[in-house]
Amino acid sequence: MNKVLVVDDEKLVRQGIITTFPWEKHGFQVTCDAGSGEKALELLEREEIDLLVTDLAMNGMSGLELIKRVKESRRDLPVVILTCHDNFRYIQEAMRLGVLDYIVKTEIEDEIVDETLTRIAGKLAEERSPYEPAKSGADSKRQTSDGLLLCGPSRSSRPAELLWKDEWEGWVGRMTEIDAATWLLRVTPAEADRLTAKFAAMPETGGWLCIHVTGIGEANEAEAAAKLKQYRKRVLFYASGGRLQTRGWSDVAAVTNPSDEVAVSAAALRADWLSADWVYDDSDFERLLATTAGSGMEAEELRNMLYPVALEWERLLDNGTLNEFHGLAGSGLFWKEWESGLRSFRQSIRQTVGRNATRQTSEAVFRAIELMREAIDSESGEAEIARAVGMSRGHFSKSFKKVTGKSYGEYLRLIKLERAKEMILRTDEPITRVAELCGFSDYRHFSRVFRDYTGKLPTEYRKAGALD
Template sequence: MNVLVVDDEKLVRAGFIALMPWDKFGMKVAGEAANGEKALEFLSANPVDLVITDLAMPVLSGLELMHVMKERHPDIPVVVLTFHQDFELVQEALRLGAIDYIAKVELEKEQLEQVLGRIKARIGKERQRGGMAQVSLSLETLAIAYYIGKRGGKAAERPAHMVAEAQELDDGVWYVPLPEYNKEGGAVSIQQALGREWTVLGFERPCGIERDRLGKAARRFRETGLFYLSEPERRVYRVDPEAWLAEAMAEPETVALQSSLQRSWTDWRWLRDDEAYAKLLRETEDARLPAIQTRDMLLSSLRELRTFGVAGEAAGLEPDLERMTDWSGCVDMLDGIRRRYQAAFLHSGYSSEVVESVAKAIRYVEEHLEEDFSLVDVAVAVNLSRSYFSQCFRDMVGKPFVEYVRAARMERAKRLLESTDKPIYWVAERSGYADEKYFSKVFRSQYGLLPREYRSRYIGTSGETSSP
């Protein structure tokens, strides 16, 4: 199996090629390229069975390469090589047909074989599916079963052992023929046999569909619709087939939508205003963003809440939110956060106008974190006197304004170190420090490590704990 490796960083390319145990899985690196354009030149002149590509590259990005490959080389599978937090780019790559992705933090020695083994198995499944792509099916005669349990277990293969005709559409997504004698209640019977780690969809009326299109729709629906459809204690749903297909195959403007919603979730009005909160819930649900992007938006909001008085409660909920499999569960969690916020702030003894001013100050800090500003600047911006603002801020937030700003800047610096490979001076500037040396001194006093040491330790720890 000939492999083409595409990455604009020569050292990353060389290290990746040298690290992977290609021979053990019948693979060999046939070539390498520094961008999408060079990759296309190589593909036009050489036989290639697999492309492994970075996403963020000059000249022609990984996503642009995939768009061209869909037209010119549709049979060559693509695997994405990326940083572990490029969620939005990874989701777009999967929608374009990438069969898998490798987080660069996965590349620890003990995981290399797992990574290649997983990719080879995925290629085998894709080829098997390709041979059955044109098989025509009728939706009312089958159910779609989604595995929602922990990844990596044998439970995700249970339909194959239960019904001989069951076919896997994707990892943990199966279609299961319904019994002739019980098409109406067959979905319920299948779900009961599979167990609580499965959600099953049945269809209300006939609708013909090719197997290939069914597979694409089922995969897409898992990313979007299933998250919003699911209820905590419900595992069986009957849906209209044409409405289901339309929702599953829709192409939302995810980048613009997520950007707009992100701004709304980081605006504190949803915590204080019932109407604003209800409106934001409706907009988020209607957007039907992939679950991973929705959870990421809410996690960003919780991270800001950590420094806004409900620190302990909000921080404790983050792991629960990361594992949340349904939108209704997220709403319950957000309801609880609002109750905590209102108990801490709206009943603090200050007027609603003063509470609003402190909330505006928090927003000001977030929006101007890269700039040089003082307590006086912010007090003027929120129409309070310097001394009264300082007192109100300390009472409600639980720390002096200067200490809060330093903590917010350190939190941003930490996130940038974790999620980018930008130079330290760049991280310092984006965190509000013009002097890199002073930034490093403050960072070390806060976390006990220099920024470069923190990044190395964080990446090493993430590599050890990442799932393959």
């Protein structure tokens, strides 16, 4: 795995990039992050880093200055820049400093992110010396026809925890890292039988999963690694068949990405999770869990799909749900952990809301928020929204404040400003038009409110996004 350092002075953006991008799918592991160029330089002095990913427009030391400093001491360290706009003029300036590639932060659709990381991984591979030694002994592999796929319970797991110390050195040459906390140990059938018998006799393997893959010796290393990674992400992520299993190589190699006809749309699932019905409706929550598990999405895809959901609840309740999600996304190697985490996530929401309002009141407020998002550019006011959820305006106003901790006007402004931020960065609409589409009739008032919220005037915000 290539060890990655991510640098961005906006914490939520940084955490989102770390947890929602499919780094491990492309051979990367984010081992540390920094909120400033100065902190990044400190980390580079003491950490082993294979790839630096940095924002350009940061407070204090800019990304360009950081790159210049890094190139003075580590000219060979590959650098990827984070930008908000696919604007070649600004990207070209960084490229002159020897930057490997760039990532557009506002283009987080699965296909685009996947294509970008594939491109970066390819460029990185081209820059590497063709004479780098292999990680495992080729001679020993010629004598082995089977393999043991060892899957650890956490990202910090190492196979030395499972194999015996007196035998460890003998196995190292046959070990290949496949994915996060996942290794392939090439063995003969007799060795496979002996090791699995030892595992079976152990009262507790610490949550490790061992898959005896028969007939894998015919596959070359690159093919085996690619197929096993796919199997780990698509099948073992949902594993429920016990800690010791046996599979034929042909069955493992046959696993592919789910077809468009069978796979559940991530966008449709996200829309279901963004609705609030599952918070109180047990059957709807269990249905959503089953549908999500049945979609066959791997962990990285789940992170991408659910991150906007966690972000929206954090904006609504400000109760730490986003940090809770980051913890889950950063550690969940199996669906059972995600399911447990989502149950805890739901309970946290219910406890936060339940301190101040009844279930009936909370459900009415959640419906109102959905209507507010849909009617952002319409003339609907608080009275109309209150009427739509069956409440008087006075009662609705008090209830809304109890549930969200914000007044109706404050929350509506938050929705409008978040929509405005997105439009300013992702479209070329004039600022006056953005203000109008986001429900602000007075451009001067919009500019003042936007500056109070972001620290920049709308024009400055767009310019900073272009420079970034």
